[in-house]
Amino acid sequence: MIxxxxxxxxxxxxxxxxxxxxxxxxxxxxxxxxxAQICSGIRGVPIQISDISFVEPESGLRYRTYSINEVLNLxxxxxxxxxxxxxxxxxxxxxxxxxTYAKAMQVEDEWRKRAQxxxxxxxxxxxxxxxxxxxxxxxxxxxxxxxxxxxxxxYQKGMPKDKYWYVMLDxxxxxxxxxxxxxxxxxxxxxRNNQQIxxxxxxxxxxxxxxxxxxxxxxxxxxxxxxxxxxxxHENANVSAHTxxxxxxxxxxxxLSCSAGLNGLxxxxxxxxxxxxxxxxxxxxxxxxxxxxxxxxxxxVLKTLAEGRVIPGYGHAVLRCVDPRFTAQMEFGKRNLPDxxxxxxxxxxxAVVPDILKATGKVxxxxxxxDAITGTLQQHYGIKETDFYTVLFGTSRxxxxxxxxxxxxxxxxxxxxxxxxxTRMLEAMISGSSYR
Ligand code: CMX
Numbered sequence: 001m002i003x004x005x006x007x008x009x010x011x012x013x014x015x016x017x018x019x020x021x022x023x024x025x026x027x028x029x030x031x032x033x034x035x036a037q038i039c040s041g042i043r044g045v046p047i048q049i050s051d052i053s054f055v056e057p058e059s060g061l062r063y064r065t066y067s068i069n070e071v072l073n074l075x076x077x078x079x080x081x082x083x084x085x086x087x088x089x090x091x092x093x094x095x096x097x098x099x100t101y102a103k104a105m106q107v108e109d110e111w112r113k114r115a116q117x118x119x120x121x122x123x124x125x126x127x128x129x130x131x132x133x134x135x136x137x138x139x140x141x142x143x144x145x146x147x148x149x150x151x152x153x154x155y156q157k158g159m160p161k162d163k164y165w166y167v168m169l170d171x172x173x174x175x176x177x178x179x180x181x182x183x184x185x186x187x188x189x190x191x192r193n194n195q196q197i198x199x200x201x202x203x204x205x206x207x208x209x210x211x212x213x214x215x216x217x218x219x220x221x222x223x224x225x226x227x228x229x230x231x232x233x234h235e236n237a238n239v240s241a242h243t244x245x246x247x248x249x250x251x252x253x254x255x256l257s258c259s260a261g262l263n264g265l266x267x268x269x270x271x272x273x274x275x276x277x278x279x280x281x282x283x284x285x286x287x288x289x290x291x292x293x294x295x296x297x298x299x300x301v302l303k304t305l306a307e308g309r310v311i312p313g314y315g316h317a318v319l320r321c322v323d324p325r326f327t328a329q330m331e332f333g334k335r336n337l338p339d340x341x342x343x344x345x346x347x348x349x350x351a352v353v354p355d356i357l358k359a360t361g362k363v364x365x366x367x368x369x370x371d372a373i374t375g376t377l378q379q380h381y382g383i384k385e386t387d388f389y390t391v392l393f394g395t396s397r398x399x400x401x402x403x404x405x406x407x408x409x410x411x412x413x414x415x416x417x418x419x420x421x422x423t424r425m426l427e428a429m430i431s432g433s434s435y436r
Contacts, residue, residue, distance in 0.1 A: 180205060
């Protein structure tokens with residue numbers, strides 16, 4: 001199985017490093033948790049070790065230590081393309097190595113072989129009412145594939161612990177091969193009168209996804225290659241990735257884990273922000289009949305803030321810089337759609353919003369995040385339905401979830417069980433009295 005040799009070659013080294021840390025430095029204190037942190041979403045409290053990706057506040061996302069620019073430059077590209085093959089990015093996250101073109105293509109081939117979605121999954125999607133959100137349909141479809149889980153079947157037969165990750169990887173390859181087809185099915189069912197488009201086996205995963213969404217413009221295939229690269233992972237402590245990891249820590253199979261992660265991604269403070277941001281930009285253009293001037297944008301931003309709302313696509317819980325994922329998409333836009341009304345608007349907003357947010361004196365990060373521009377690019381290529389954008393996001397992010405879950409099983413990570421305190425306990429700790 002693809003990637004098995006890479007993980008096998010690495011796993012003993014990483015296990016030894018982790019065991020040494022626990023054995024020799026198990027008592028080393030790395031942080032003190034404050035009452036304020038406990039009361040504000042355990043913000044910034046280190047909760048686990050994960051080497052697949054991390055976010056540097058001052059420079060942004062790194063995949064296996066490589067910055068976004070390095071990943072864009074070093075990974076093998078699809079033929080005639082400016083952007084890396086999705087199979088190569090998956091190889092890097094899962095296999096901890098920049099792959100050769102042949103290796104990246106092996107992942108793509110593996111996905112081709114495993115892409116068939118069982119018919120009952122489509123039946124489940126069809127059973128949803130018209131009013132259902134595409135994310136609920138997507139999550140339910142993924143959940144339903146738990147019935148196919150090889151991990152679950154082998155676990156029932158008493159599989160030994162050191163085999164867990166092999167079967168988890170097997171399930172992960174099935175899942176990641178199928179999700180673009182499921183997402184495209186939902187899209188065509190919901191917005192294109194159920195006119196389904198057959199996959200094209202000659203295309204790489206991202207280009208095939210673009211094709212199944214109904215756009216065969218080579219530039220859209222390029223956008224989807226970039227999109228898949230930028231959305232695959234963002235450190236294992238954000239809501240969705242951590243949820244998938246937490247559920248997996250109970251030895252739930254990959255489908256249960258990833259469906260749970262997607263439910264977290266569906267929240268407006270997380271994955272849904274790309275939809276909200278695009279709607280905000282569309283309303284801005286509508287209000288001023290086209291690309292608004294700097295003064296008009298300022299007026300609109302101040303109005304949004306005065307209504308007690310946030311400016312979607314700006315700010316971040318960890319980042320303290322322009323998100324490099326925003327920059328990569330901005331560069332794509334400048335090259336491919338410089339005259340697009342919504343793109344020009346997004347650029348003008350970028351020129352105005354940071355100073356306004358800085359002036360509020362309370363926003364920790366006034367800079368744009370990935371969501372500030374994602375929808376703008378999708379709009380240009382005809383994917384106009386903003387409530388579908390989180391499904392696009394999820395199709396890529398599931399790949400990151402699976403890398404974390406497979407590695408957690410490979411390293412023998414235990415079930416997660418932090419501690420909840422009562423208010424009385426906390427008050428007693430502070431006053432030095434007994435809470436009983
Ligand atoms: N517009 C207006 N106000 C903002 C703001 C924004 N874009 N970002 C932060 N603030 C405000 C907060 O609401 C908070 O105000 P109160 O003290 O009145 O509650 C204050 O600034 C301090 O917040 P913060 O420390 O800067 O930000 P948090 O870490 O609490 O929250 C985030 C981070 C992303 C939820 C927030 O910046 C936000 O709501 N941004 C807009 C939504 C968005 O773009 N989300 C996508 C994030 C990317 C992702 O996770 O996928």
